[in-house]
Amino acid sequence: MVPTRDGMTWLLNPPEQDLPLILADNGFDVWIANTRGTRYSRRHISLDPSSQAYWNWSWDELVSYDFPAVFNYVFSQTGQKINYVGHSLGTLVALASFSEGKLVNQLKSAALLSPIAYLSHMNTALGVVAAKSFVGEITTLFGLAEFNPKGLAVDAFLKSLCAHPGIDCYDLLTALTGKNCCLNSSTVDLFLMNEPQSTSTKNMVHLAQTVRLGALTKFNYVRPDYNIMHYGEIFPPIYNLSNIPHDLPLFISYGGRDALSDVRDVENLLDKLKFHDENKRSVQFIQEYAHADYIMGFNAKDLVYNAVLSFFNHQV
Template identity: 30%
Template sequence: MFYIIIIYLLQITQGQLLSKVFPLIAKTTDTIVNEFVNPLGDEGDLITAALNTLTKIPKALFGHVEEPYFSNTNLQAMDAFFIDFKAGYINEDVNMTFKQLVNKYGYDFEKYEVVTKDGYMLSLFRIPGDRNPVFLMHGLLGSADDFIIAGPKNGLAYLLADAGYDVWLGNARGNKHSRAHVSVPPSKAAFWDFSWHEIGIEDLPSMIDFIFEKSGEIPLKYIGHSQGTTAFFVMASMKPEYDKKVSLMIALSPVAFMGNARSPIVRLLSPGTMVLEGLTKRLGIYEFLPDDHLTRTLKQIVCGAGITAEIICSNTVFLVSGYDFGQLNVSNLPVVFGHLPAGASMKQLAHYGQGIMSEEFRQYDYGSMENSERYGTMVPPTYPLNNIKIPISLMFSDSDWLADKRDVARLNSKLPNVIDIYRIPYENFNHVDFILARDVKTLVYERVLKILAKH
């Protein structure tokens, strides 16, 4: 069953035989079956078998993942997992839109359309306030929803609005709020010919310019999570003129270098992302995990069809980002799955896969011949991080399987103006905890608010 969820995550649209694309996955099938399927048949208690398997799956997928997988806090928290998860399904927030959610909790909402120079039509959301503008940018497969689905007590957008800030929330091209172009429909391959490089070069500057003008040319403060940090480093390194429009950048789980990423799924799949992108192009599939009827139906089947499915659905999140039952607000998971994934291009994934394989932070690799035509060199140029003069705060965790502390340290050494670097002092605080953890306000956001006030 866990193998099925991996297939779902990778090929949500029209289902290909992944064993032909990723031989490595095929080779691990027997191991996964031995570690996951067989125990379910041998054990009399299905739930006990599934729980025992939770600690085996990561090792079956990627043998050198560090142990232990669960802390004592995680194991204790699992007791309440099942009751809390099922209780979350009655939460009306699961099916509410961004506007409906912010209005429900008493906040004003404004929506704008920003058109990039290359024609993408982006939705830019605003929760207006009297203080300086703060711009929030989501991660891969996310949207502006990421900053409110933790609820009014933990959602960063709400907390910033409570503090009086003028809160702006971006949506990258291709996600569910920004699937439009002035001339190219999403059904065409040309629409999806972008990675996070274009998000950094085109989307962020367009939205920042709009906010800058709307606020009366007051420099904004930028907060990015995951890919939201990647795109920022692209923009700031290649467009230093934005030093005048951004006075501070706070990076939550910063992703630039990824040579030490520990996520078993990410490392397992990274060698095949280029192959997958090429194959999907031939099949006419360019979008990854769109927010459409088929995706929503499959999410309901996978994440809402029995206790084992619920375990698998949450465990998939952990296998990507790192384990943390202790901080995870399990009753809120249905709300999270109701708003994620929000869609992305296959090329975004391929670009991250290239970074893992090359251990460098550089532009998209089209192959030596096309690289020579595009860049003038056979190898893609690295992003000139030394150009970034904007003050930056880096926040990371030892248990983040995507933004490894060694990669963050390397990033820190390349950036010339890091004003704050903060290691989360909590065991098992993972990649998604920066936006979804139940105690994220006290763990991270109080520090965020202090840095914003100081700078």
């Protein structure tokens, strides 16, 4: 899913092709957030990244703490409702937050590119093998709570996955995201120099649970007593996307070649949004696009970003 990304990935193309700069040139006040644990988001008031406790989180904590912190800070600085853009994990966290009624009062609209909510049909070979490997016990595998793709232990683990029949990691980006149509090789080189970055092993387990279970739930501690301790019930609660306010303006764009945000899974998401106000939901489908085209495609400005800009400009 490329869950270990910092905000720099929005800025790898020439300026005229980067969505944040396009929005800024059109009068928007742009704020770029980094995912917890990446190079620009590793500080903490009391915990050190070298400690196990620092990495005791999954995307549930991004929903409950990080996403609201970003929204509250931007809103406190601008005093204006926010137009949000998310890609991949950024859409998952947003959808889960909105389903719980979080932040919707500070939100003007949301654009979700390559949306991730359901992952039952994810068909990237590397991703499927990884999801089967990330069982609950892996939180103690390697003795590491930090999942650092550039660390020796994780590198060895990834190489073992790449040894599975039918998996070609020579083209790592394609192995993870599907066959992208519209990337410059220089941009891909920049991406692979910088990404992927660290996340928590617990976060990887939670994403794998989302793949295996076919449902969007909070982290499953597997042991009923642990789930009861955290949630007061045997099974983790479900994020009910049907609860997203029906009048929240949503722009959704997905691609026909996306191996992570598979067409069937996006259609499942759209089914959950079937009662959304028709004039508040805009859906775009691009047959030739895969996952990374949405953030690095040399033609994304013409195919996607201009549509996002138009959508934002039509919100009152």
